[in-house]
Amino acid sequence: MTKNPPTLSKKDFSSDQEVRWCPGCGDYAILAAMQRTLPEVGAKPETTVFVSGIGCSSRFPYYMSTYGFHTIHGRAPAVATGLKISRPELDVWVITGDGDGLSIGGNHLLHVLRRNVNLQIILFNNQIYGLTKGQYSPTSAVGKVTPSSPVGSIDQPICPARVALGANARFVARGYDVSKQLPDLFKAAYEFRGSAFVEVLQNCPVFNDGVFDLITDRKQGPQHQLWLEDGRPMITADGKKGVRLDPKTLQVEVVTLGEGGVTEDDLLVHDETNATLAWLISDLPEVKALGVLYRDPSAPVYDDAVRAQSEMARQKGGGDIDALLRSGHVWDVT
Amino acid sequence: MQTPTQEVERELRQSVVIRFAGDSGDGMQLTGTQFTTATALMGNDLATFPDFPAEIRAPAGTTYGVSGFQIHFADHDILTPGDEPEVLVAMNPAALKVNLPALVRGGLLIINTGAFTRQNLDKAGYTTNPLEDGSLAPYRVLAIDITALTLASVQDFNLGAKAAGRCKNLWTLGLMFWLFGRSRESTVEWLRRKFAKDPNLAEANVAALNAGHVYGETAELPQGVGIYQVAKAELAPGTYRNVNGNDALAWGLVAGAQLAGLPLFYGSYPITPASTLLHALAKLKSFDVVTFQAEDEIAAVAAAIGASFGGSLGVTGTSGPGVALKTEAIGLAIATELPLVICDVQRGGPSTGLPTKTEQSDLFQAVWGRNGDAPLVVLAAATPGDCFYMGIEAVRLATKYMTPVMLLSDGFIANSAEPWKLPRFSDFEPFPVHHHTGPVEGFHPSLRDPKTYGRVWVKPGTPGLMHRIGGIEKGQDSGNISYDPDNHHAMTKLRAEKVARVADDVPEATLDSGEPGGELVVVGWGSTYGAIRQAVAQVRAKGRNVAHLHLRNLWPLPRGLAALLRGFDQIMVPEMNNGQLDRLLRAELLVDARGFNKIAGQPFRIAELAAEIERRLGVAPSPHANVDVRA
Ligand SMILES: Cc1ncc(C[n+]2csc(CCOP(=O)(O)OP(=O)(O)O)c2C)c(N)n1
Ligand code: SF4
Ligand SMILES: [Mg+2]
Numbered sequence: 001m002t003k004n005p006p007t008l009s010k011k012d013f014s015s016d017q018e019v020r021w022c023p024g025c026g027d028y029a030i031l032a033a034m035q036r037t038l039p040e041v042g043a044k045p046e047t048t049v050f051v052s053g054i055g056c057s058s059r060f061p062y063y064m065s066t067y068g069f070h071t072i073h074g075r076a077p078a079v080a081t082g083l084k085i086s087r088p089e090l091d092v093w094v095i096t097g098d099g100d101g102l103s104i105g106g107n108h109l110l111h112v113l114r115r116n117v118n119l120q121i122i123l124f125n126n127q128i129y130g131l132t133k134g135q136y137s138p139t140s141a142v143g144k145v146t147p148s149s150p151v152g153s154i155d156q157p158i159c160p161a162r163v164a165l166g167a168n169a170r171f172v173a174r175g176y177d178v179s180k181q182l183p184d185l186f187k188a189a190y191e192f193r194g195s196a197f198v199e200v201l202q203n204c205p206v207f208n209d210g211v212f213d214l215i216t217d218r219k220q221g222p223q224h225q226l227w228l229e230d231g232r233p234m235i236t237a238d239g240k241k242g243v244r245l246d247p248k249t250l251q252v253e254v255v256t257l258g259e260g261g262v263t264e265d266d267l268l269v270h271d272e273t274n275a276t277l278a279w280l281i282s283d284l285p286e287v288k289a290l291g292v293l294y295r296d297p298s299a300p301v302y303d304d305a306v307r308a309q310s311e312m313a314r315q316k317g318g319g320d321i322d323a324l325l326r327s328g329h330v331w332d333v334t
Numbered sequence: 335m336q337t338p339t340q341e342v343e344r345e346l347r348q349s350v351v352i353r354f355a356g357d358s359g360d361g362m363q364l365t366g367t368q369f370t371t372a373t374a375l376m377g378n379d380l381a382t383f384p385d386f387p388a389e390i391r392a393p394a395g396t397t398y399g400v401s402g403f404q405i406h407f408a409d410h411d412i413l414t415p416g417d418e419p420e421v422l423v424a425m426n427p428a429a430l431k432v433n434l435p436a437l438v439r440g441g442l443l444i445i446n447t448g449a450f451t452r453q454n455l456d457k458a459g460y461t462t463n464p465l466e467d468g469s470l471a472p473y474r475v476l477a478i479d480i481t482a483l484t485l486a487s488v489q490d491f492n493l494g495a496k497a498a499g500r501c502k503n504l505w506t507l508g509l510m511f512w513l514f515g516r517s518r519e520s521t522v523e524w525l526r527r528k529f530a531k532d533p534n535l536a537e538a539n540v541a542a543l544n545a546g547h548v549y550g551e552t553a554e555l556p557q558g559v560g561i562y563q564v565a566k567a568e569l570a571p572g573t574y575r576n577v578n579g580n581d582a583l584a585w586g587l588v589a590g591a592q593l594a595g596l597p598l599f600y601g602s603y604p605i606t607p608a609s610t611l612l613h614a615l616a617k618l619k620s621f622d623v624v625t626f627q628a629e630d631e632i633a634a635v636a637a638a639i640g641a642s643f644g645g646s647l648g649v650t651g652t653s654g655p656g657v658a659l660k661t662e663a664i665g666l667a668i669a670t671e672l673p674l675v676i677c678d679v680q681r682g683g684p685s686t687g688l689p690t691k692t693e694q695s696d697l698f699q700a701v702w703g704r705n706g707d708a709p710l711v712v713l714a715a716a717t718p719g720d721c722f723y724m725g726i727e728a729v730r731l732a733t734k735y736m737t738p739v740m741l742l743s744d745g746f747i748a749n750s751a752e753p754w755k756l757p758r759f760s761d762f763e764p765f766p767v768h769h770h771t772g773p774v775e776g777f778h779p780s781l782r783d784p785k786t787y788g789r790v791w792v793k794p795g796t797p798g799l800m801h802r803i804g805g806i807e808k809g810q811d812s813g814n815i816s817y818d819p820d821n822h823h824a825m826t827k828l829r830a831e832k833v834a835r836v837a838d839d840v841p842e843a844t845l846d847s848g849e850p851g852g853e854l855v856v857v858g859w860g861s862t863y864g865a866i867r868q869a870v871a872q873v874r875a876k877g878r879n880v881a882h883l884h885l886r887n888l889w890p891l892p893r894g895l896a897a898l899l900r901g902f903d904q905i906m907v908p909e910m911n912n913g914q915l916d917r918l919l920r921a922e923l924l925v926d927a928r929g930f931n932k933i934a935g936q937p938f939r940i941a942e943l944a945a946e947i948e949r950r951l952g953v954a955p956s957p958h959a960n961v962d963v964r965a
Pocket of ligand 1 (some may be wrong): 056096097100101123132
């Protein structure tokens with residue numbers, strides 16, 4: 001598909017529906033990144049389907065001119081699995097939020113990833129329940145004050161990428177809403193065969209403004225962004241810091257280049273196919289690993305296996321209802 | 335191998351009810367099934383009722399580990415597995431303890447004395463040995479050390495002690511085949527097929543089977559124990575097979591999908607007594623069937639909805655607790671107007687309830703159990719064979735009206751078997767689905783057939799018709815999200831009207847037996863069909879003007895029902911629940927329906943229904959709407 005020069009444009013993927021997110025919401029940038037990506041990868045609106053759960057983020061399908069299914073809270077991965085199994089030729093994208101995908105739908109996220117169904121999952125992480133007006137979510141920081149946690153949340157947050165890795169996801173990536181690289185991540189996810197999980201850090205200016213400023217801010221961001229490149233040492237975007245492994249404790253630490261004799265040679269080199277490495281760098285204290293954390297294209301794809309079994313059965317013949325009813329012991333009464 | 339019926343004098347019986355009972359590990363279900371096959375091949379009509387414990391491997395010898403299998407066979411048309419067994423096979427003390435109360439007085443009792451050890455007697459709660467204390471005097475007892483005789487019969491095969499002991503159900507089966515004049519042939523064939531990889535084990539089992547048979551032929555049977563014969567039943571000409579409800583349902587769904595011209599997607603999560611439906615469909619991949627064992631019931635129905643969105647026929651199956659979990663997603667299918675078939679193989683509730691026992695207490699859940707005004711079509715199968723037809727009907731209505739259809743079965747229908755006269759598939763009218771492909775001009779996803787109100791069904795992948803659907807209310811004229819108050823009112827009415835119109839597409843209410851305007855009509859639904867039909871026939875035979883009406887369409891109710899019911903002096907509604915159809919009829923039709931309820935996890939007996947009908951004919955209607963079978 002990607003071989004053809006793109007003949008469609010962003011506009012061909014935009015629906016006529018008025019977008020109804022709050023002004024300044026990070027969802028706008030993610031939508032734009034998607035609408036830019038799809039023509040570039042050669043996708044067609046008629047063979048593309050967006051399946052979402054419930055939440056601000058899950059309104060997404062209405063704004064795409066593709067096929068879309070806005071389902072129920074948390075269940076999009078299951079709906080998408082049924083769709084993809086029965087229509088493997090379609091490009092299926094799942095849109096979910098930190099609440100939708102990690103609380104109510106956590107179970108389905110786990111299972112779609114472990115099965116490795118060939119679809120893309122974009123999790124909009126704004127560390128809050130946006131649609132229900134700002135309660136803390138499974139990714140909210142401890143101490144977060146919200147209407148349902150007036151003196152601060154006491155829940156320990158989870159790291160979405162680690163949930164995915166723990167579920168045996170074969171593609172795990174992370175980006176943020178206004179990042180220029182977001183289309184590249186979507187593209188990589190699209191081209192991956194199997195479940196591709198992309199966490200997008202998304203600002204909710206209304207209920208959780210600025211939680212990712214440290215990473216996304218134009219000025220201070222580069223100090224905290226650790227863009228990963230396969231085969232390249234792990235260095236922050238400002239070039240000043242890096243990630244090193246202490247071989248005695250098997251812990252990773254963020255170190256400053258040139259300080260205490262630390263050079264590039266001391267740093268970890270990214271290997272996309274190394275799940276252990278992906279785990280180690282997925283939840284660093286001072287910097288945020290961005291880009292493709294893990295990619296293993298060798299794993300069997302679920303919908304391929306479903307098709308293979310169907311094909312095998314079909315080759316043995318069948319489909320005759322009368323023969324089916326008459327299989328086993330039958331007798332005639334005259 | 336010859337059927338021995340010609341060689342010896344046999345006492346002719348019109349019908350026999352046998353119950354096989356033993357420990358879960360004794361292989362009683364297998365024994366019963368083999369006896370059933372042989373009986374069907376003899377040309378008798380029959381009905382069976384397997385009754386097994388919830389525990390897979392309950393501690394041996396305990397009363398709660400007792401597994402039973404009842405078969406009723408006859409030289410005439412029968413519809414139930416029989417009220418009370420006349421023959422009881424008790425493989426151990428616990429089986430005797432649990433089942434003896436059901437045996438008719440004077441019935442034949444076949445006992446494996448080898449299992450009547452002190453330890454087993456204690457486990458069953460016997461303080462004295464019933465074989466010795468005279469408590470079995472009212473019965474005809476055939477006491478045999480089956481354990482010892484089995485071990486002797488297989489000693490040449492060098493099986494381990496455990497494997498040798500396991501052959502005792504086949505020894506017993508051999509004896510029963512002799513007593514009731516059935517051929518061993520089908521069982522021998524089956525054993526050789528099942529143990530093809532271990533011919534020694536196959537032949538050991540065959541030897542045990544033959545030994546039991548020979549024992550019957552040669553042993554001096556005690557006074558009062560005869561050998562019997564049941565002549566062929568007069569069945570309508572045709573090809574027959576034995577079928578249980580879940581197999582018939584699986585085949586019906588597959589047949590329905592073929593008639594619709596659609597691939598079938600079945601999403602399910604294992605639950606008793608619906609799991610065997612998943613097992614059956616998983617074997618039918620060559621019929622354009624995909625089965626998906628989901629992570630839970632929500633995912634199972636959600637995946638089925640996803641498949642329907644993709645243009646396949648989405649089907650999900652479960653029991654009551656699973657339907658509860660699926661409820662929100664079923665609402666999504668109603669809101670998005672996608673076809674979906676939900677099979678509810680009911681069991682005792684609430685909560686986990688009685689997983690292996692039958693009940694019909696999900697009617698309210700099926701008809702009304704959702705948030706919002708969320709109507710769907712509810713059907714119920716009456717017998718195992720009926721599941722085939724209702725499976726087809728569910729697919730027809732779901733695809734024609736673009737609606738979820740809930741198809742109710744229950745544990746009794748699912749597990750019991752009956753001879754089924756096989757239909758010819760070519761006799762069924764196809765109802766091909768035409769996915770909408772255009773025109774593009776003026777298209778929106780809420781376009782609908784003016785007659786059925788069925789929404790257009792467009793497969794993703796169709797150029798020019800890209801659209802979005804979802805659970806948020808949609809505009810009647812655009813398919814786009816709409817919060818308009820008048821639109822929501824109109825859409826709610828439209829969803830109700832769409833389902834109501836199904837009543838024009840299904841048979842009008844008719845009596846199953848009896849004439850309109852009589853003294854009393856018995857109204858049933860689901861698996862109570864056979865028992866009610868027989869009970870009504872018994873009372874009618876005494877000259878009373880009673881009738882039987884059976885409902886397969888629970889929602890919408892069939893046309894003409896109110897007028898028909900109002901013509902009777904009394905309306906009696908027997909149900910295996912605490913009163914649901916009676917209330918539904920009262921609410922919908924303003925008729926004086928009165929329940930008769932049995933909530934024991936067991937089917938109705940014909941006698942208890944007949945007695946209640948007669949009681950109601952003889953006495954003024956009680957002021958209470960409901961009467962319990964136990965009252
Ligand atoms: C069954 C059910 N429970 C609760 C809700 C209410 N609800 C809607 S969205 C939401 C949380 C959404 O949070 P998230 O997934 O993070 O999405 P966001 O709005 O932040 O994008 C909740 C609790 C619902 N719609 N359905
Ligand atoms: S509430 Fe937050 S996440 Fe939701 S649309 Fe508004 S800004 Fe975006
Ligand atoms: Mg959120």
